[in-house]
Amino acid sequence: xQFNSWIFPLFFAVVYAVYLGLGPRRFRAQxxxxxxxxxxxxxxxxxxFLVLLGLSTVIDFLIGGRLEATEDERxxxxxxxxxxxxxxxxxxxxxxxxxxxxSTAELLAALGFSxxxxxxxxxxxxxxxFYTFQTLSYTIDVYRRRMPATRDFLGFALxxxxxxxxxxxxxxxxxxxxxxxxxxxxxxASKVQAGLWLLVWGYFKKTVIADQAALVSxxxxxxxxxxxxxxxPFVAVLGFTIHIYCDFSGYSDIARGLxxxxxxxxxxxxxxxxxxxxxxxxxxxxHVSLSTWLRDYLYIPLGGNRGGRFATYRNxxxxxxxxxxxxxxxxxxxLWGSYHGVLLVMERIWADARGIDPRRPLSLAGExxxxxxxxxxMLIGMAVVRCTSVDQFWHLxxxxxxxxxxxxxxxxxxxxxxTWPLVIVQLFQHGTRDxxxxxxxxxxxxxxxxxxxxxxxxxxxxxxxxxxxxxxx
Amino acid sequence: xxxxxxxxxxxxHATGARAFGLMFALVVLLVLGxxxxxxxxxxxxxxxxxxxxVATKWALASAGAPAGGVVVxxxxxxxxxxETTVLEERLGVGARNYCTYGRxxxxxxxxxxxxxxxxxxxPPAVVLVVMGSxxxxxxxxxxxxxxxxxxxxxxxxxxxYVGLPAAEVLQFAAARLFPLYAQHRSFEGGIRKxxxxxxxxxxxxxxxxxxxxxxxxxxxxxxxxxKVLGEIAAMGDGPIPSVRDRAAMKGLxxxxxxxxxxxxxxxxxxxxxxxxxxxxxxxxxxxxxxxDEICEGSERAQRLPGxxxxxxxxxxxxxxxxxxxxxxxxxxxxxxxxxxxxxxx
Numbered sequence: 001x002q003f004n005s006w007i008f009p010l011f012f013a014v015v016y017a018v019y020l021g022l023g024p025r026r027f028r029a030q031x032x033x034x035x036x037x038x039x040x041x042x043x044x045x046x047x048x049f050l051v052l053l054g055l056s057t058v059i060d061f062l063i064g065g066r067l068e069a070t071e072d073e074r075x076x077x078x079x080x081x082x083x084x085x086x087x088x089x090x091x092x093x094x095x096x097x098x099x100x101x102x103s104t105a106e107l108l109a110a111l112g113f114s115x116x117x118x119x120x121x122x123x124x125x126x127x128x129x130f131y132t133f134q135t136l137s138y139t140i141d142v143y144r145r146r147m148p149a150t151r152d153f154l155g156f157a158l159x160x161x162x163x164x165x166x167x168x169x170x171x172x173x174x175x176x177x178x179x180x181x182x183x184x185x186x187x188x189a190s191k192v193q194a195g196l197w198l199l200v201w202g203y204f205k206k207t208v209i210a211d212q213a214a215l216v217s218x219x220x221x222x223x224x225x226x227x228x229x230x231x232x233p234f235v236a237v238l239g240f241t242i243h244i245y246c247d248f249s250g251y252s253d254i255a256r257g258l259x260x261x262x263x264x265x266x267x268x269x270x271x272x273x274x275x276x277x278x279x280x281x282x283x284x285x286x287h288v289s290l291s292t293w294l295r296d297y298l299y300i301p302l303g304g305n306r307g308g309r310f311a312t313y314r315n316x317x318x319x320x321x322x323x324x325x326x327x328x329x330x331x332x333x334x335l336w337g338s339y340h341g342v343l344l345v346m347e348r349i350w351a352d353a354r355g356i357d358p359r360r361p362l363s364l365a366g367e368x369x370x371x372x373x374x375x376x377x378m379l380i381g382m383a384v385v386r387c388t389s390v391d392q393f394w395h396l397x398x399x400x401x402x403x404x405x406x407x408x409x410x411x412x413x414x415x416x417x418x419t420w421p422l423v424i425v426q427l428f429q430h431g432t433r434d435x436x437x438x439x440x441x442x443x444x445x446x447x448x449x450x451x452x453x454x455x456x457x458x459x460x461x462x463x464x465x466x467x468x469x470x471x472x473x
Numbered sequence: 474x475x476x477x478x479x480x481x482x483x484x485x486h487a488t489g490a491r492a493f494g495l496m497f498a499l500v501v502l503l504v505l506g507x508x509x510x511x512x513x514x515x516x517x518x519x520x521x522x523x524x525x526x527v528a529t530k531w532a533l534a535s536a537g538a539p540a541g542g543v544v545v546x547x548x549x550x551x552x553x554x555x556e557t558t559v560l561e562e563r564l565g566v567g568a569r570n571y572c573t574y575g576r577x578x579x580x581x582x583x584x585x586x587x588x589x590x591x592x593x594x595x596p597p598a599v600v601l602v603v604m605g606s607x608x609x610x611x612x613x614x615x616x617x618x619x620x621x622x623x624x625x626x627x628x629x630x631x632x633x634y635v636g637l638p639a640a641e642v643l644q645f646a647a648a649r650l651f652p653l654y655a656q657h658r659s660f661e662g663g664i665r666k667x668x669x670x671x672x673x674x675x676x677x678x679x680x681x682x683x684x685x686x687x688x689x690x691x692x693x694x695x696x697x698x699x700k701v702l703g704e705i706a707a708m709g710d711g712p713i714p715s716v717r718d719r720a721a722m723k724g725l726x727x728x729x730x731x732x733x734x735x736x737x738x739x740x741x742x743x744x745x746x747x748x749x750x751x752x753x754x755x756x757x758x759x760x761x762x763x764x765d766e767i768c769e770g771s772e773r774a775q776r777l778p779g780x781x782x783x784x785x786x787x788x789x790x791x792x793x794x795x796x797x798x799x800x801x802x803x804x805x806x807x808x809x810x811x812x813x814x815x816x817x818x
Contacts, residue, residue, distance in 0.1 A: 189493040190486060196497075271480045284480060367479070417665065429481050439486040447496045451503035458508075458653040459660045 001044040024184035041163040049125040068149035083139035099329030127167030138174035164258040170269040170289035185263025195260030202253030210246035211462035230403030233396035235411035277370035279343035317341035336385035515652040517622040520659035539567030540595035548575040550741025550793040551603030557681025559804035570682035575608035579721035598817035605741035605793035610704040615644025633724020694786035698747040713759040729773040744792035745783040
């Protein structure tokens with residue numbers, strides 16, 4: 001069930017009415033309701049997916065309990081290793097098995113060996129990358145004694161499967177979400193208002209900006225790419241850059257808005273990434289719940305920046321390459337992650353050489369200069385992840401010029417037409433350092449803004465539900 | 474401020490239940506107010522070429538079917554291929570083309586006939602149901618049905634007597650109550666490009682109801698055919714024709730017997746490249762099989778014999794849409810076959 005499908009508003013309206021009816025005193029009953037709703041939400045895609053979700057839940061709940069019960073460090077280490085192996089094993093099998101088999105076959109073919117390796121064409125369960133990382137954070141945190149194991153199986157099952165963030169994040173940490181699940185939630189007017197803003201803004205970003213941008217860029221990356229020239233490659237990549245951000249951050253906003261309506265708080269996942277001043281700043285703003293997960297559970301265990309400069313550079317690169325692989329079992333994702341790894345390492349080398357902090361305070365002019373300078377580098381990364389072949393990327397890269405063709409002009413006009421609300425809102429958010437700044441408006445302008453966004457969605461929203469881009473991860 | 478702190482976060486904005494309730498009510502009022510204006514300003518049929526086709530054909534049907542003449546209902550293949558002037562000239566009776574487009578299915582196509590029969594002094598002699606194969610692979614939606622300028626709920630009294638499922642009834646209601654949503658293409662075109670009126674000269678509709686496509690699009694024909702084959706494949710093991718189409722087609726046969734006109738199921742024109750495909754042939758065979766089954770034993774209903782009329786892509790806009798003189802060729806062949814059947818009687 002997708003947030004932008006017809007059925008979801010009906011589903012949520014029923015769940016929310018019952019949820020509010022139960023009230024915070026019966027929060028465990030509310031948890032039961034949300035768990036049932038979450039399994040229904042997920043099973044709506046394919047009931048078979050529920051088996052894996054249930055399996056992950058039971059295994060990590062049991063391992064968490066055993067970790068808590070024993071003080072023997074060797075046993076604890078074995079238990080957490082078991083959790084990591086099982087979770088990554090499931091993820092690896094369902095997400096990467098066919099990719100590795102196909103890649104091996106291609107490599108052997110390139111070396112002159114004709115082989116027919118068995119492929120299973122495994123069905124990829126929606127959102128498996130997200131909930132696998134989420135459950136892993138639980139067992140690892142219990143192992144590190146950063147949190148106690150929970151004894152509330154119902155609550156833990158809800159933590160793994162909570163429908164607003166189950167299929168595309170934010171990737172929640174057990175230490176943050178479980179305490180919210182295991183206590184009464186307060187639904188206040190302030191939270192409901194903030195939740196509604198996130199819902200309306202998220203849906204607007206998805207159905208109007210992202211989907212309209214996709215209508216510009218998808219045909220250019222599709223059958224037409226060999227004919228692109230002049231500014232058209234730029235328009236294609238710019239369209240995709242707008243599409244992917246509004247699509248994914250729109251989903252995160254909707255997820256966080258739904259959570260707020262029910263009294264929960266999810267992690268911030270996007271903090272104006274297109275106003276980043278450099279690679280390291282970008283990753284403090286883009287998919288924050290993943291980048292901080294990779295930092296805490298991969299970069300730091302690898303040694304972080306504790307092993308000298310070279311080891312730091314190596315760790316940064318490895319983490320980003322694996323982050324790319326997390327996004328998808330395909331070479332463009334790995335190349336995209338590696339590309340950002342290289343950018344991060346270069347920025348770090350440059351900063352180390354000059355003895356400065358890459359995220360040091362900047363003047364307004366310095367900040368905007370760096371924002372503008374980082375944009376081309378970011379766009380190249382977007383082209384890497386969107387192109388389906390090296391040929392396509394090379395064609396786009398080498399046929400780019402400043403010639404404003406009719407197709408480029410039409411694409412730019414459409415992108416500008418639908419993106420200006422995003423630019424204005426984000427400039428205000430950036431200027432005030434407050435992502436909820438629209439709620440500062442007086443009552444009547446605030447109501448006008450809400451109404452304008454809703455009316456905008458009614459008229460300009462793309463009708464055919466377009467699947468959220470990040471579902472494929 | 475700069476450095477890490479320059480990254481925006483979320484700040485708390487306290488509001489009371491009353492202030493929030495007031496804002497919420499204001500938002501609802503604003504949205505409903507604009508929507509109310511849209512309801513007043515919007516015609517039932519959208520300001521698009523499809524909407525214009527529906528409105529024009531409905532108005533044509535309002536004048537009543539030609540007594541003793543030929544009425545054509547069906548999808549866009551019939552809309553562009555059946556020239557009423559050719560029918561009138563070669564058959565010597567009046568002819569009207571009420572064909573619209575595929576998403577109306579057999580059910581919606583029947584509603585045009587029903588509307589045309591309501592005030593007619595006498596029934597037409599022949600009713601042709603012209604459909605391209607793709608129409609049998611399409612799904613209906615309430616928004617399409619709602620584009621007919623007819624009363625909500627009126628479908629329960631129309632031929633064919635086939636009800637709408639709840640989802641389509643809701644869509645029908647939504648289309649009438651929320652034109653901003655249902656007619657978004659009109660409003661988007663009007664707001665973005667100032668296109669508040671349709672330029673009828675770009676897709677002229679003749680006095681008999683035949684639409685004329687201005688030019689062929691040969692390069693688009695084969696890709697479209699692949700899409701159609703995908704839609705056919707997506708029907709899987711389900712019944713072909715669909716349960717909905719079966720009921721509507723039976724209803725049309727029944728109407729022919731009750732009201733005393735001859736009903737002929739006719740294959741619309743098709744691109745030769747698609748007609749040759751095995752998947753398409755198998756799909757069409759199932760449809761023909763069902764047509765033959767419901768016409769068997771009927772005095773009034775039959776399927777037009779003689780096989781498909783196929784055309785090269787050079788004269789087509791898509792695998793089912795004819796352009797220019799090809800429509801005349803199709804119509805002439807159609808009249809020849811009708812005469813061989815002794816129709817009109």
